[in-house]
Amino acid sequence: MTQLDHNEVTAPRITAALFATCLADTMFPDVAKATVTVLERLGVRVEFPQAQTCCGQMHINSGYQRDALALIEHFVETFEQYEHIVLPSASCAGSIRHQHGMVARRLGKPALAARADAIARRTREFSEFLTDVLKVTDVDAYFPHRVTYHPTCHSLRMLHVGDKPLRLLRAVRGIELIELPAADQCCGFGGTFAVKNADTSTAMLADKMANVLGTKAEICSAADASCLMHIGGGLSRLTSGVRTMHLAEILASTESGETHGVSVRPSRQTSNPGSGNDV
Amino acid sequence: MSDRTNLPVYAPLGVGRLQGDRTFPAAAKIALADGQLRSNLRSATATIRAKRANVVGEVADWEELRRAGEAIKASTMASLDTLLIELERNVVANGGAVHWARDAAEANRIVTGLVQATGAKQVVKVKSMVTQEIGLNEALAAAGIEAFETDLAELIIQLGHDEPSHILVPAIHRNRAQIREIFLQEMPGVDRSISDEPAVLAGEARRYLRKKFLETKVAISGANFAVADTGTLTVVESEGNGRMCLTLPDTLITVMGIEKLVPTWTDLEVFFQLLPRSSTGERMNPYTSTWTGVTPGDGPQSFHLVLLDNGRTATLADEVGRQALHCIRCSACLNVCPVYERTGGHAYGSTYPGPIGAILSPQLTGLTGDGVNDSLPYASTLCGACFDVCPVRIDIPSILVDLRARHVEAAKAASRIPSGERLAMAGVGWAMAGEKRWQLAQRGAGVLRHSTRRTTIRRLPWPLSRWTASRDLAKPPVQTFRQWWATEHEDPS
Amino acid sequence: MTISARDEVLARIRSAIVTAVSPDVPRDYRAGAAADVELLVDRLVDYRAIVHRCAPAGIAGAIIEAADAAGIDRLFAPPGLDPAWQPSDRHVSIDDGTLTATDLDGNDVGVITTCSVAICETGTIVLDGGPGQGRRLLTLVPDHHICIVLPEQVVGAVPDAFRRLDPRRPLTWISGPSATSDIELKRVEGVHGPRHLVVIIVEHVPGSNSAP
Structure with a gap:
């Protein structure tokens, strides 16, 4: 069903359902809050379907497709009624777009697969939603800090977002954006890979952190809280002073600093994305 | 009998090299501790990545070629039985002989028998992954036949009693000082004054091997491609050792996996463009040889082709995983893989390392729920770099995900006692x-x-x-x- | 009853491909390209081949120049190589089919051939064993290969070459001299094949008697 609010005078107002993702909801609420802040600033009516839980990516990528099937079904039922679904995670968006239908088909649920495919076409990662649906790159943000951006594997190679996040960041007032060397290389997270292949994961992370530290950035940003949890966890262990912030958190920042309770001032204290209200 | 043929038949373990002796995380831990290996790998993979990107970038129709390559391979698989029969007919019509092998042991028996029939006690070999897969050198040695590897890297590996670690540059884990040391210790008649300059080392290998080429009567090769409608075989190489083996001996024995087929001669025009650029990052590799059966008065007058299954039909039976058989062994996926770049090839335990090995080896040997190769599909962050460079568009990440599901299902079927992980996943899944x-x-x-x-x-x-x-x-x-x-x-x- | 390996493997294949579908092969890649001799020269030089360019009447002179520069003492050629190209003041042994690899082995040995096709985009020369090209060992064992490329042999791209070549003949595709990068990825020219490749590109001359 369409929730577009047609109005003769003003532009039609878009309603979007926010899929916060289980990780941001539980561990990094500031990422989801910042997503709401930006969307509302741009005039989007944000809905948060209360029934939402998880897209099932971790189960799918760990081989537990039968357990994931219930999550896919739950996701489809929760979000099927919405015209636009937006989420602050490239890898969850990738799972919804490329895996939900595939898993349902593999487990003999063609009807569910067809419904999942239809939702997949209406699901967009945060930066895609801003640039492709809302057609904006300047979201009126202010962030006077030195930032480097890790483009994340699933942003680049599953969603093909290209330079959309960077276009959004370049439009932020006051920002000093430093190019990250070997940006397209994986940080070594990979979900359960980080635990099952901890040594290899750590070796990959070490190289990613060396590249981040080489930029002398205050902030390492990305479009995925999970990659940032990994990079931030490593930077924190090094007590490097570099902190991680989700793309949405930077775009939510303004001169007045008024966002939904997010502290936009980078602290010396290293922490993971969205640690603002943790301090 | 029909019941038996409907079950997938996997490659037997205990012969050849398709599975290591420890899981990937355990083997990776050892490799990660080797600083020399990591720095060699880092510079090598970065160099080849850059070369590849450069020469691929100059081909305007690269994506069209990739899609054509993907479709040619998929259509080959869909009629593999009739195409193999066509290949056989054309090889035989041109003076060659064709042999079929269900598995590694049978292929080894066939090749050993063919060599013994010539009376030769020595053979020269062209770099071939499939003969490593089946452990042919060991089988020949057991029959008292000495096999000499003639590719420079393979020679380094053989002299060093070592295992290859990369598809394209098997001795990538060795530096020049180590190679000089191996030559001094192991190469008969070596000039003891040689330096560790690559040109000097290569010259010494040339001198040593030239004698072998001139005196050896039997050669063994693999094949990069076989063409069904003409019976033509192909070896793609750089050094000329392949040409030596394919030209000078009296007898040539080629061992080939049944999947290395293309339907028509003109289909090769696609792969001759895709392979060198993806592999060595060259517009064209220095030498490619094609031959059809026997040419009177030119080259070996006796030619045998051995067609090998060894788990390939089991792979072919899987609707998702069969794409792994499209691989043309370019190794581009290794060079872009962040996991391979840190661990190198030995950690994969198989002839086939890297992302392609992680999907091919466990399909050839089968997933048992507790085998060493069961750990390979997890040796990836699913970053997707392998798919982007694959010249025939093998969707490696999706196959990895599918194999993980097959592994979990196999483990569940094998044991009624759930693992901690299985309980945790089920619990979280239920809660969510x-x-x-x-x-x-x-x-x-x-x-x-x-x-x-x-x-x-x-x-x-x-x-x-x-x-x-x-x-x-x-x-x-x-x-x-x-x-x-x-x-x-x-x-x- | 024992089933043969052939029948068993074919039976396994047939049961495996029941669910396989054969897609249409998209052939929208380039079917060829215009010949571009400058590009061919660029590619050959990039492979570190030595390139000479001359009119038809200059071929023999170019061979002498190349042989002298490389210190070639013994020259061989296959049957069918145009006698007019062979330098009159040098002895060129024509292969009568009895030459052995040992006869051709040596750092002072060179072979003169022409080719079947030369591909500009990749700098590749293809020999098919025909007249003037000879048996494969002839262009393999000597340390020097001098290859004469005529204007009508030059094609633009790889697919052009496939349309001209006969797969029933033994083909050798040569792109520069023998090379390896097996040691630390350092390119070393010359491992087993000829370490020196000289390509004489014969310019197309309108009319026939405009020798330099």
Whole structure:
């Protein structure tokens, strides 16, 4: 069903359902809050379907497709009624777009697969939603800090977002954006890979952190809280002073600093994305 | 009999080299501790990546070629039986002989018998992955036949009693000083004054091998491609050792996996463009030889083609995984893989390393639920770099995900006692499938806040200790997003 | 009854491909390209081949120049090589089919051939064993290969070459001299094949008697 609010005078107002993702909801609420802040600033009516839980990516990528099937079904039922679904995670968006239908088909649920495919076409990662649906790159943000951006594997190679996040960041007032060397290389997270292949994961992370530290950035940003949890966890262990912030958190920042309770001032204290209200 | 042929038949273990002796994480741990290996790998993979990107970038129709390559291979698989029969007919019509082998042991028996029939005690070999896969050199040695590897890297590996670690540059883990040392220790008649200059080392190998080429009567090769409609075989190489083996001996024995086929001669025009650029990063490799049966008065007058299954039909039976048989062994996926770049090829335990090995080896040997190769599909972050460079568009990440599911299902079938992981996944999955249950679980996670007074969690019990060994974990927040939303956005009424 | 390996493997294949579908092959890649001799020269030089360019009447002179520069003492050629190209003041032994690899082995040995096709985009020369090209060992064992490329042999791209070549003949595709990068990825020219490749590109001359 369409929730577009047609109005003769003003532009039609878009309603979007926010899929916060289980990780941001539980561990990094500031990422989801910042997503709401930006969307509302741009005039989007944000809905948060209360029934939402998880897209099932971790189960799918760990081989537990039968357990994931219930999550896919739950996701489809929760979000099927919405015209636009937006989420602050490239890898969850990738799972919804490329895996939900595939898993349902593999487990003999063609009807569910067809419904999942239809939702997949209406699901967009945060930066895609801003640039492709809302057609904006300047979201009126202010962030006077030195930032480097890790483009994340699933942003680049599953969603093909290209330079959309960077276009959004370049439009932020006051920002000093430093190019990250070997940006397209994986940080070594990979979900359960980080635990099952901890040594290899750590070796990959070490190289990613060396590249981040080489930029002398205050902030390492990305479009995925999970990659940032990994990079931030490593930077924190090094007590490097570099902190991680989700793309949405930077775009939510303004001169007045008024966002939904997010502290936009980078602290010396290293922490993971969205640690603002943790301090 | 028909019942038997409907079950997938995997490659037998205990012969050849398709599975290592330890799991990937255990083998990777050893490799990661080798600083020399890591620095060799880093510079080598970076160099080849850059070369490849450069020469691929100059081909305007690269994507069209990739799609054509993908479709040619898929259509080959769909009529593999009739195409193999066509290949056989054309090879025989041109003076060659064709042999079929169900598995590694049978292929070894066939080749050994063919060599023995010539009376030769020595053979020269062209670099061939399939003969490593089946352990041919060991089988020949057991029959008293000495096999000489003639590719420079393979020679280094053979003299060093070592295993290859890369498809294209098998001795990538050795530096020049190590190679000089191997030559001094192991190469008969070596000039003891040689330096470690690559040109000097290559010259010494030329001198040593030229004698072998001139005196050896039997050669053994693999094949990069076989053409069904003409019976033509192809070897793609750089050094000329392939040409030597394919030209000078009286007898040529070619061992080939049944999947290395293309339907028509003109189909090769696609792969001759895709392979060199993807592989060595060259517009064209220095030498490619094609031959059809026997040419009177030119080259070997006796030609045998051995067609090998060894788990390939089992792979072919899987609708998702059969794409792995499209591989043309270019090794581009190795060079872009962040896991391979850190661990090197030995960690994969098989002739086929890297991303392609992670999907091919466990399909050839089968997933048992507790085998060493069961760990290979997990040796990836699913970063997707392998798919982007694959010249025939093998969707390696999707196959990895599918193999993980097949592994979990195999483990479940094999054991009624669930693993801790299986219980945890089922538990989390159950909690997440209902919002009320999920909110309770979120509150449970919040308890972690009180586990430490620090701002981050630095230590967790096993298995999460494998995370906290090198990384902190953020503490759960005071309030979940959904709790915040309820206070900020929901109408209190 | 024992089933043969052939029948068993074919039976396994047939049961495996029951669910396989054969897609249409998209052939929208380039079917060829215009010949571009400058590009061919660029590619050959990039492979570190030595390139000479001359009119038809200059071929013999170019061979002498190349042989002298490389220190070639013994020259061989296959049957069918145009006698007019062979330098009159040098002895060129024509292969009568009895030459052995040992006869051709040596750092002072060179072979003169022409080719079947030369591909500009990749700098590749293809020999098919025909007249003037000879048996495969002839262009393999000597340390020097001098290859004469005529204007009508030059094609633009790889697919052009496939349309001209006969797969029933033994083909050798040569792109520069023998090379290896097996030691630390350092390119070393010359491992087993000829370490020196000289390509004489014969310019197309309108009319026939405009020798330099």
